[in-house]
Amino acid sequence: xxxxxxxxxxxxxxxxxxxxxxxxxxxxxxxxxxxxxxxxxxxxxxxxxxxxxxxxxxxxxxxxxxxxxxxxxxxxxxxxxxxxxxxxxxxxxxxxxxxxxxxxxxxxxxxxxxxxxxxxxxxxxxxxxxxxxxxxxxxxxxxxxxxxxxxxxxxxxxxxxxxxxxxxxxxxxxxxxxxxxxxxxxxxxxxxxxxxxxxxxxxxxxxxxxxxxxxxxxxxxxxxxxxxxxxxxxxxxxxxxxxxxxxxxxxxxxxxxxxxxxxxxxxxxxxxxxxxxxxxxxxxxxxxxxxxxxxxxxxxxxxxxxxxxxxxxxxxxxxxxxxxxxxxxxxxxxxxxxxxxx
Numbered sequence: 001x002x003x004x005x006x007x008x009x010x011x012x013x014x015x016x017x018x019x020x021x022x023x024x025x026x027x028x029x030x031x032x033x034x035x036x037x038x039x040x041x042x043x044x045x046x047x048x049x050x051x052x053x054x055x056x057x058x059x060x061x062x063x064x065x066x067x068x069x070x071x072x073x074x075x076x077x078x079x080x081x082x083x084x085x086x087x088x089x090x091x092x093x094x095x096x097x098x099x100x101x102x103x104x105x106x107x108x109x110x111x112x113x114x115x116x117x118x119x120x121x122x123x124x125x126x127x128x129x130x131x132x133x134x135x136x137x138x139x140x141x142x143x144x145x146x147x148x149x150x151x152x153x154x155x156x157x158x159x160x161x162x163x164x165x166x167x168x169x170x171x172x173x174x175x176x177x178x179x180x181x182x183x184x185x186x187x188x189x190x191x192x193x194x195x196x197x198x199x200x201x202x203x204x205x206x207x208x209x210x211x212x213x214x215x216x217x218x219x220x221x222x223x224x225x226x227x228x229x230x231x232x233x234x235x236x237x238x239x240x241x242x243x244x245x246x247x248x249x250x251x252x253x254x255x256x257x258x259x260x261x262x263x264x265x266x267x268x269x270x271x272x273x274x275x276x277x278x279x280x281x282x283x284x285x286x287x288x289x290x291x292x293x294x295x296x297x298x299x300x301x302x303x304x305x306x307x308x309x310x311x312x313x314x315x316x317x318x319x320x321x322x323x324x325x326x327x328x329x330x331x332x333x334x335x336x337x338x339x340x341x342x
Contacts, residue, residue, distance in 0.1 A: 059163035064238030073239040090153040098141040104198040113199040154183040226265040
């Protein structure tokens, strides 16, 4: 009897402990984070676009340079210093980097991006190399908005991929990486020098971009969109400066003049447009609506007309001969009737 009572109490105790443990387990699952510090709850609140499949049958990787002085890209530059909740793209990225929520990778000499662990850039090293003043408080970086060099970031390099997904029969273009470029005055003040700062994996940055709102019109200040939608909808405009090719050369390396580079950029853009159009349409000429093919040879057209006239004349002759065979009987019948009347 004692054993039975002991077993019953043991089962009740285990059930109660399990019931208390389940909410904690679910709560722990909600707080799990990924590599860039985004919780599962945040990913549900700010969903991102679908990743590009690895087994696509066609893709083209293109590097573009975004000039922030152009109207289409100005939303990435203003405001230079944060104004309430509004800030430009570089300030937003910079804050994510110093808080440890975003990984950055070095810009290599060949200009290609590499997201390996060995190419990861240390935050302190980055701040020291670019002479950005900071203070450490409780193990965190404290940097004033005026010390963030957002005003000098006047362009961006982006890597985008155009691809055809045979599984869904869709043609898409997706941004893969982003690199802010700092334009700093040289020592003598004669010009500016471009310093690509770092590469950012766009899939790591995209969940945060849903929280960055930017103004997209000079005439309607209520026209806004998230930075993620800005890149997903390709509202930016950039010139092509490099493509992935077997020689690994940029356009400036095989285009001797500016005019030749401009023609090469236009040629690549036309290739992308032509490929997208040819996926869904055929260039083969179809027959006319009445299913009568056009005869281009004049001699063949004349021969066809002659054959048609011959067929029509023969049919007419047959009809006339048939009438002649029937005429005697009809005439004799009429004569016999007239004779009977007389």
